[in-house]
Amino acid sequence: MKIRIWLLKLLLIASVIAIGAFGIGLIPSFPGVMVRDYQWPVAAWAFTLGAAVAVVSYWLAAFIAWHLLDCITANAAFTQRAVTLIIRLKWAVGAMALGLLVCLPQWYRMADHDDAPGVMVIGLGFFCHSGHCLAVPGDPAAAVDHGAGLQNRKRHDGVRRPAMIEINLDLMLKKNAT
Numbered sequence: 207m208k209i210r211i212w213l214l215k216l217l218l219i220a221s222v223i224a225i226g227a228f229g230i231g232l233i234p235s236f237p238g239v240m241v242r243d244y245q246w247p248v249a250a251w252a253f254t255l256g257a258a259v260a261v262v263s264y265w266l267a268a269f270i271a272w273h274l275l276d277c278i279t280a281n282a283a284f285t286q287r288a289v290t291l292i293i294r295l296k297w298a299v300g301a302m303a304l305g306l307l308v309c310l311p312q313w314y315r316m317a318d319h320d321d322a323p324g325v326m327v328i329g330l331g332f333f334c335h336s337g338h339c340l341a342v343p344g345d346p347a348a349a350v351d352h353g354a355g356l357q358n359r360k361r362h363d364g365v366r367r368p369a370m371i372e373i374n375l376d377l378m379l380k381k382n383a384t
Contacts, residue, residue, distance in 0.1 A: 211279050222268045229261035244319050249312040256308030267298035306333045
């Protein structure tokens, strides 16, 4: 388990470095190139600001994910701290999605100018992929109560089982009893 956590942390560091190189190296040159090529300064600056917001939000999400991995390593996955980190991670991903949403007018302008509708699909893919984490139903705070119930929940034979397995066993026992 710890090897997997270290691998995830290593991949997190590598992704932060890659996104950082993109953010520091390319984003400052976006407005000049896009205004020159597509003659729409408002969309070019919106694209630049949206990309910068997405990069900063990604760094924040990576920082939060690092702390969440620390919680998992400490076997504190169902604590209030972990749920708070998940909620903060959801907000960071939401900010990243909004930053990428601001970039869509420039993606449309590039697709229209170059007569390449696939460019718009790529831009929508960035937005939809970053925003799919926002559509998670349910209350994350309920996981704390559920997790606390899992830690102390025992069946009549004294064996600890996860709640879903326990529910399924109870249903099977009720079906067999009737």
